[in-house]
Amino acid sequence: TMEEAVSALKRQGAKITSQRLAILRLxxxxxxHPSAECVYQELKGEFPTISFATIYSTTQLLAQAELIQILTVDNKRVHFDPNPEPHAHYHCIHCxxxxxxxxxERTVGEILQHTDFQVGQIQIYLYGTCPECLKHLTQ
Incomplete structure (x- = not known):
């Protein structure tokens, strides 16, 4: 819930601003999995002074509070995932x-049994062609 998220941010020592709340709500x-550009475009009408620095610093705080994941599926931009639970991502290289x-939990356990690391986060990316793009490519 929003209240739990705000509490988690406060525990991090973060100041709760209207822009941070708007990013969290969004x-x-x-x-x-919106990108920073998408977040900016969706919020600039309500917050004309919002900056990419605010978006990146806020999403870093949200990630540190384990409320979101920051995804680096491609080297062009980061994306934000509000689901902090362990899961993998499939990325279409076309669209x-x-x-x-x-x-x-069993799969995560099998992965973790192969390391002595203390794992804080798991990010698994699969790259390929989604069904929609595959239809267009085979026509």
Whole structure:
């Protein structure tokens, strides 16, 4: 919930500003993994002075509070995922779509048994062609 997210940010010592709340509201519950550019475009009408620096610093705080994941599926831009639970991502190399892939606790456990590292976060990316792009490519 929004209240839990705000509490998590306060525990991090973060100042709760209207722009930070707007970024949090924008990301909560989304499935489309928006980029910083997308967040900027969606909020600049309401907050004409919002900057990319604010977006990046806020998303860093949200990630540190384990409220979102910051995805680096391509080297052009980062994307934000409001689902902090372990899961993988499928990235279409043609249209850029990013789709969640569930990971079972068993799968995560099997991955972790191969390391002595203390794992803080898991990011798994699969790259390929989504069904929609595949249709267009084979026509």
């Amino acid at each position: 990301l909560q519950g989304r499935k489309d 850029g779509m990013i789709h969640d892939i569930p990971l079972s």
